[in-house]
Amino acid sequence: MLGVRRAAAALLPLRAPAAAMSSLLVSQPRYAWLRELGLQEENPGVYNGRWGGGGQVVTTYCPANNEPIASVRQASLEDYEETVKAAKEAWKVWADIPAPKRGEIVRQIGDALRQKIKVLGSLVSLEMGKIFVEGVGEVQEYVDVCDYAVGLSRMIGGPILPSERPGHALIEQWNPVGLVGIITAFNFPVAVYGWNSAIAMICGNACLWKGAPTTSLISVAVTKIIAKVLEDNKLPGAICSLVCGGADIGTAMARDERMDLLSFTGSTKVGKQVALMVQERFGRSLLELGGNNAIIVFEDADLNLVIPSALFAAVGTAGQRCTTARRLFLHESIHDEVVAKLAKAYAQVRIGDPWDSDTLYGPLHTKEAVKMFLDAIEQAKQQGGSVVYGGKVINRPGNYVEPTIVTGLPHNAPIVHTETFAPILYVLKFKEEEEVFAWNNEVKQGLSSSIFTKDLGRIFRWLGPKGSDCGIVNVNIPTSGAEIGGAFGGEKHTGGGRESGSDSWKLYMRRST
Numbered sequence: 001m002l003g004v005r006r007a008a009a010a011l012l013p014l015r016a017p018a019a020a021m022s023s024l025l026v027s028q029p030r031y032a033w034l035r036e037l038g039l040q041e042e043n044p045g046v047y048n049g050r051w052g053g054g055g056q057v058v059t060t061y062c063p064a065n066n067e068p069i070a071s072v073r074q075a076s077l078e079d080y081e082e083t084v085k086a087a088k089e090a091w092k093v094w095a096d097i098p099a100p101k102r103g104e105i106v107r108q109i110g111d112a113l114r115q116k117i118k119v120l121g122s123l124v125s126l127e128m129g130k131i132f133v134e135g136v137g138e139v140q141e142y143v144d145v146c147d148y149a150v151g152l153s154r155m156i157g158g159p160i161l162p163s164e165r166p167g168h169a170l171i172e173q174w175n176p177v178g179l180v181g182i183i184t185a186f187n188f189p190v191a192v193y194g195w196n197s198a199i200a201m202i203c204g205n206a207c208l209w210k211g212a213p214t215t216s217l218i219s220v221a222v223t224k225i226i227a228k229v230l231e232d233n234k235l236p237g238a239i240c241s242l243v244c245g246g247a248d249i250g251t252a253m254a255r256d257e258r259m260d261l262l263s264f265t266g267s268t269k270v271g272k273q274v275a276l277m278v279q280e281r282f283g284r285s286l287l288e289l290g291g292n293n294a295i296i297v298f299e300d301a302d303l304n305l306v307i308p309s310a311l312f313a314a315v316g317t318a319g320q321r322c323t324t325a326r327r328l329f330l331h332e333s334i335h336d337e338v339v340a341k342l343a344k345a346y347a348q349v350r351i352g353d354p355w356d357s358d359t360l361y362g363p364l365h366t367k368e369a370v371k372m373f374l375d376a377i378e379q380a381k382q383q384g385g386s387v388v389y390g391g392k393v394i395n396r397p398g399n400y401v402e403p404t405i406v407t408g409l410p411h412n413a414p415i416v417h418t419e420t421f422a423p424i425l426y427v428l429k430f431k432e433e434e435e436v437f438a439w440n441n442e443v444k445q446g447l448s449s450s451i452f453t454k455d456l457g458r459i460f461r462w463l464g465p466k467g468s469d470c471g472i473v474n475v476n477i478p479t480s481g482a483e484i485g486g487a488f489g490g491e492k493h494t495g496g497g498r499e500s501g502s503d504s505w506k507l508y509m510r511r512s513t
Helices: 004-012 015-022 029-036 077-094 099-115 115-125 132-152 191-202 213-232 247-255 268-280 303-319 335-346 367-382 433-441 455-461 504-508
Strands: 042-044 055-062 068-075 173-176 181-184 206-210 240-243 261-263 285-288 293-299 325-330 386-389 404-407 423-429 448-452 472-475 511-513
Touching: 015 042, 015 268, 029 068, 029 115, 029 213, 029 511, 042 213, 055 213, 068 213, 077 181, 077 240, 099 115, 099 132, 099 191, 099 213, 115 132, 132 191, 181 191, 181 247, 191 206, 191 213, 191 261, 191 504, 206 247, 213 240, 240 325, 247 261, 247 268, 247 386, 261 268, 268 285, 293 303, 303 325, 303 335, 303 423, 303 448, 325 335, 325 433, 325 472, 335 386, 335 404, 335 423, 367 386, 367 423, 423 433, 433 455, 448 455, 455 472
Parallel strands: 042 068, 181 206, 181 261, 206 240, 261 285, 293 325, 293 448, 325 423, 404 423, 448 472
Antiparallel strands: 055 068, 173 511, 386 404
């Protein structure tokens, strides 16, 4: 009888999905904490006041073991159309609320994120692959920018200027643009949305978010937290809408004249396509694209600062930050000493599961990233480089590669001028200040840069008009990391956009004189 039941069961196709579901991490007791974020086996990937999604079902995978976590039903183009209409209607309500009251809602969002900071940080580790402390730190950035936005909500405004006509007033009035589309990348799946949405919201805009398909669960979890705050305050949920999707949704956003501002974070190649589509309709875009960031170390530098700074900047997030140090220029008199010390420091980096508290270095995000890493190493060798540390794939489950140091290449080698989103550091020699400042600036991108020196004159030359041409210019600290109070962004092929602090809020508003 048992054999008959087994034979009958084998004929029932309905059992197959159930079996597949049981292999998902979200269904396993070890990952029960995912339920605290409202996640399940299949999750709706569209939110516009209600949850839904009629598009393709996409499964996301854990980079540390390549096991499936859960799936998300993405938006169809019909879902997108419905969501834009809902967001436009929600904006009419939101724009009428005084800015300080909008700030109070953003404050509540920050508090709601605080309550979930560890579990959300764990999800960032699980789905993106960065180490737990970085995952929590990323959520903290969103919390911090919410706090910043609360204060800003009482400060935004324009001046009253002297009029040349008697009895007249000359006023600069700032108003929200309307609907802000936000397309974010896999490497900062929480913080970049936070930088944009918190500032956009206090300015009086509605937001429509499309996160990276490979971090869709994070997009869903964050939106659930925001949606509850809006619903508790009896506000339209579509003020913060979500459309999970691929290139079709991104293209629709870029071409849509109802998208009053499109903020795009991603590669320079895709960013250029987005910029052209937005410009074709005379729309407004905010671009945060690639970086090929350099650290310059002069002979008078404090090497006790240099070694940990270069290590953190090159190896942190497994080389997958837009601000990762990819070029290290060393004065010829200290080159060999620094390379030896840096290689020794690399050997001490603890590699492991990103959610383990003692891990300092986790996996690359995808298998494709591993291939790009290997291709770049091969090109570096072909162009005359020597691998002095790392250079190989690590034999363990997941997308792990060795953090890598390459020496011997000329400053203008093609691979040195190519941004590879992986932990490869090209170490290059220089002799004079003038040449190395020029080498810093000769790449297409202009995001972050750093020098290590004790010479005050050199520091001010570095900060001046003939110094670094980057949007972020550092002295005696690494290229990676940024404070939310400053404007974040870069020049040239980095896109020219600015997010977060300083007067970045102006990008989310329109000015009337």
